[in-house]
Amino acid sequence: MNRVVREVVRENIPFFVVAILVLGFMVALLVDFSNSASICKYERNETKQYLCYLNVSVQEHDVRICNNIGGNERKGCFQYYAIQTRDFTPCTLISDSSSEDFCYANVAFAKRDNELCADVKTASYRDECYERFAIAERNETLCTFAGNESSKTSCVSEVQRSISGQKR
Numbered sequence: 001m002n003r004v005v006r007e008v009v010r011e012n013i014p015f016f017v018v019a020i021l022v023l024g025f026m027v028a029l030l031v032d033f034s035n036s037a038s039i040c041k042y043e044r045n046e047t048k049q050y051l052c053y054l055n056v057s058v059q060e061h062d063v064r065i066c067n068n069i070g071g072n073e074r075k076g077c078f079q080y081y082a083i084q085t086r087d088f089t090p091c092t093l094i095s096d097s098s099s100e101d102f103c104y105a106n107v108a109f110a111k112r113d114n115e116l117c118a119d120v121k122t123a124s125y126r127d128e129c130y131e132r133f134a135i136a137e138r139n140e141t142l143c144t145f146a147g148n149e150s151s152k153t154s155c156v157s158e159v160q161r162s163i164s165g166q167k168r
Helices: 002-011 013-033 046-059 063-068 071-085 089-093 097-110 114-119 123-137 140-145 149-164
Strands: none
Touching: 046 063, 046 071, 063 071, 063 089, 071 089, 071 097, 089 097, 097 114, 097 123, 114 123, 114 140, 123 140, 123 149, 140 149
């Protein structure tokens, strides 16, 4: 019997080698794709790859996926994640304070909480935050929180335009 088994094995060595290689390749694919973000690295188009990381970061509830993106696009990923999840934490991962405030103002709007505009440090983004709420809520009172008279006047004008249904 030993002799028969050896002959069968010897005759089928190429089959066994191919089967082992295929099985190994399949295991490698399963391990690699167990993390959805790994799919994104195979996308050759940079824009599609960026969008892939954006969407996967939110789907997987993992802002660290944004670290797979380089340059300013990473900042955009942090902002997107923060807005989609209504979580300010990713805003703090942005290195420049102006973009961090832009992120914070957008999360405040996503959360529908105009009181959060007060925490925006950059005056222009804070004013824009209040103006967006004032227009959305058709509430001129929110314009009084704008930092300067020009911003207040612009805000009131936009709210009145919104109420009357006029377009810019």
